[in-house]
Amino acid sequence: MKRLANIFWLAGKELKSVLGDPVMVVLILWSFVIAVILEASGAGDTVYNAAIAILDEDNSTLSHQVVSALGSPWFQPPVLISPDQVAPEMDAGRIMFVLSFPPGFEADVIAGLMPAAQLEVDATAVSQAQLGTDYIASILSSETRAFLSGSSQAPESAVRLELRRAFNPNGDPVWFKAVSSLLNQLSLLTIALTGAAMLREREQGTIEHLMVMPLTPLEIALSKVLANVVVVLGAFTLSLVFVVQQILQVPVVGSVPLLLAGTTIYLAAAAAIGMFLGTMARSMAQFALLVIMVIIPIIMLSGGMSAIESQPDVIQRLTLALPSRHFLAFAKAVVFRGAGPDTVWFELSMMAGLGMAFFAASLALFRRSMSLSG
């Protein structure tokens, strides 16, 4: 009971100090409002809005028909270019695809000669290149058929493929981006805030003050975790309701209490990582470098930027140790698929387990650093 009271009072002190610092408040607002909106609405990593150019040496009804079918949201309005522009435009990265129709393309199609259109692809971004090529191939094929049959629709195949998307029927990339961006902000902020709180207490000497009081390192550490989790969770909840649901119009299918519960567990785990780094670093500069070294893998390898299944086995096993990977899987399941506790228990327990492991490690380090200080 006394222990709990200690943690409670200390956490209250932490809260006041975080919220009393205008720079921190601005930073939190920036992260959960502007950064989330920017990131979610700015970029999609599919062939979305890809820059395409047309080199039309046929200039026929068919070529025009194909070009007009290449449109939003996958492609930007196609631009016409001349042959000598192709290489420089692609070298400069301004154009991803160049579709060229040879002279007599339409005539050859009518004659049944199966002519070939050339597609120059900038393959530096592999997945966009692959997807875009597939789209263009299928558009070319269906438009040619439609042209031949004289109707606006391609003739029906014997077996139609009906593609349905569960959980995000329109395939709106903003939905997933919003969630993964929230994850990024949660991780960055929680780790940085908790670690800095730890480091600041040490740098300003107030930690000694605490250590001569009847307080244990456990209480001090837990109070920091608690306070920062509360701050970030509050910001997260507001961001979820006002930014994600209202401004970005992303529906949350599953239970919001479950989502918040899981987020709390994740935040505790992230705060434990922050504590660990904050205890390990000797100075703010070192802490900043450590944060960067941890946050980049968290952002890039948790499944938000590239799918987990595509990672090599070694890396997949490594990323199992990232609480953020489990959080993203959990959040995806709850927000989009409406999953309940019965389906996400694994992710929840992984986050909790990893969180406790990090916390135990940082506590041990903290105890050690206290006894070495002087």
Add this chain to the structure above:
Amino acid sequence: MKTADSSNSLVAQVAAVSHHYGKVCALNNVTLDMPAGRMVGLIGPDGVGKSTLMGLIAGAKHLQTGHIEALGGDMSKKRHRADAGSRIAFMPQGLGRNLYHDLTIQENLDFFGKLFGQNKAERKARIARLTQATGLDGFMNRPAGKLSGGMKQKLGLCAALIHDPDFLLLDEPTTGVDPLSRSQFWDLIDTIRADRPQMSVLVSTAYMEEAARFEHLVAMNDGRILAVGSPEELLAQTGTETVGAAYVALLGGESASVSEPQEAPRAPPATEGEAQEPAIKARNLTKRFGDFTAVDSVSFEIAQGEIFGFLGSNGCGKTTTMKMLTGLTPATEGEAWIFGEPVDAQNLDSRRQVGFMSQSFSLYGELTVRENLLLHARLFHLGRKLTAERMAELVPRFGLEPYLDQGAASLPLGVRQRLSLAVAVIHAPSILILDEPTSGVDPQARDVFWDMLLELAHRDGVTIFISTHFMDEGMRCDRISLMHAGKVLVSDEPAALIAARGAETLEEAFIAYMLDASSPSETEQSQSPETAEGGHLLGRNGADQESATAPRFSLQRMFAFTTREAMQVRRDPVRLVFSFVGSALLLLIMSFGISQEVRNIPFAAFDQDRSPESRAYLSGFDDSEWFLKRSSISSIEELERRLKSSELALAIQIPPDFGRSLRRGETTEIAAMIDGADSSRADTVESYVTGAHAYILGVDTQSTLALADLTLSRTPDEPSPAQLIPRYHYNPAMESLPSIGPSIPPLLLLLFPAILMAVSVAREKEIGTITNFYVTPTSRAEFLIGKQLVYIVITLLNFVILTALLVTVLGVPLKGSPLALVLGALIYAVAATGYGLIVSMIAKTQVTAVFAAAILSVMPTLQFSGMITPVSSLEGVARIVGTFWPTTWYMAVSVGTFTKGLGLSELSGSLWRLAAFGPVLTGLAVLALRKQEK
């Protein structure tokens, strides 16, 4: 010499100057004339505006209101400041505050010499002269951080005198320095003045005893000038005998208690407590840090109810001893007991008996007085009733009523110390350990504070263990130990110590004990001024200096900053190792980890038909390397459940009459249900499914194993009437690594240099070495670019490491022009460090610098610079951010040279754009940097 001596000429004139920090008024309409060629003392405790006034006169601080003339010019004029800069020397408050602690004495002085444009021979001669005179010449290779307080101040003085200033400003040069070094310091100043009488000196001090040495005194309090005159005049004016008493009299306070500290009531605790256990007992306490012994075999006993004092200079081991007693740091050797119990860091109960007040103010500035008290009461579990009682007792007793709801950070120093004491005793401990509780507190407030201590000890029987560097406080203790260099010289009652040495004051006695104990190398210091008699201490002619007014931009000064920064980086290699090893590690993990090849998509079939046709159709999926087959689905509920649990990314549903419909030539429909939660992955899955479907049905002309051949012969789908031949440029094998690998260094080469750069500048602001930039003729560009050069080189080294890793370990060949890549890296390094400079302009502290550099740059670098999504596909604000972010353009260069195999001419567009960032960012930072403190 003759002209400067005439006392009617003035070195500085201050007229109606006021200065505010936010709402706090530091100087209130100060007007003052300062005679030239004299030693003027500015007296008064901390926080009365002495430092502000000195900073303003030296030109280090920006003048808010009023007018200041120094050395015959208007100090608010930039031009005059630049000229006067080479004739003024300013040594800021704080032990060695403007020194570089990781640099040696030689390196520090060399740096200062370069700032004033001295050539190598001249520097050598001057440094030799000054260090000889100060006795530092035997320690030339010792880092400034490892010098004692007295030596640090001597080094500071050497640094200030290196350019023969005409006007020397010393802000509290002796605070926290041991008495022996203090007297040596003043002797040194006298020698210098005798040698160079035209030099004017303005010095401030909080030790009233020292003020008697000055020719002309300016007493200050609360931002105002109380009185001006020679010490004798002030004494006569107030009818007092000491300057301290005169000062208190000028304040209008009661002077009696300060002048007669010994008369405080002293209960003899030793006699009544003979049978008692000593409250604190220490035996042979020793603490070593590496090869440095901070505390050397210290033993003492403190009786209950006794006030026991540790007297000594900063860094003599007082704090470390106290920390060992509180269990904050374990003793290397020796033991300590509190009430007979060995000190045990784990024992929480024993902590309740002790109240500790650490040297630095360790309360929470963001909490109010009331909140601080309540927090501590709660942490000691005093309970609601007891808390209320203690608050009711302590708040009036420590005079805290008027401040209850004020933030602790904004309290005057004296009140803060009272609050600290109140917090330390809130749980009524039986032992108080106070580490320099009164340093920087004015004499009157110190007096009040001591009355409280005496009351606690003598009325409440609290044992007090206190450390201080004020001799008059030592006199108030029951017993004291004189400490020097980690050793206790002697312990006894203060009066007995004085008597034993036949001295008049405690200070004299202390000096006598110190001279006995000092090693020969240290006593050498005191003899030095005489040895310098032959060659003069300072260059004779100040006129030389004036004619050689420094040019506006000097390469030598810029490189002085560069070499100094480089030395500092070399002394603290941890940061470098972090950034080199860290970025190498990240490159490897990222390059392997980020793969854009989606494969092994888990799928299952819900085959409601189970005909040969449906099996033939599904076998097309089984064979593909893209799909990973899981056990088949038997109901629509199962399908939904398994998709939901993310076990499946794709479910294929085949209707019951699939085979029959096909055989009849009817159209039938297959449904593919894709997990759309991750939309980009869903896009990929969708395209794979479409591809597989077409392949199975033989639409794809290249297909060999077509379902049509097996069962669908009656309605073969016609091959497409036109083909698409894709040509994959730059990366024909469509491998992930060659495209991801070269895109990682651009982000690492931005984040790491930006943080290092930002922290480096913010650090100078925080620890105060930026004063050297304020008060020397250094220009803004010299300072910033000088430092930046070091980080540009570091960035390039990092670039070399990353490139080597990329080519050798990751096997990504450099196909394009190496020249373009190196050129790109060079100008990118300028841009990245330029960004760091900009961040450091916004940030006042290292914390803010870290946050701003890291948080603000991670998102644009990772998301908007074309690493995953080509910048050509970005839209809206993201596109704008991407366009105005340097990483975008270096990404184009890195990917261009590695993956696309481009040459210099093809990349010239990106290179030109990239080249704009560095100069623009650096230029903005130079413009934003203030040459004066606010």
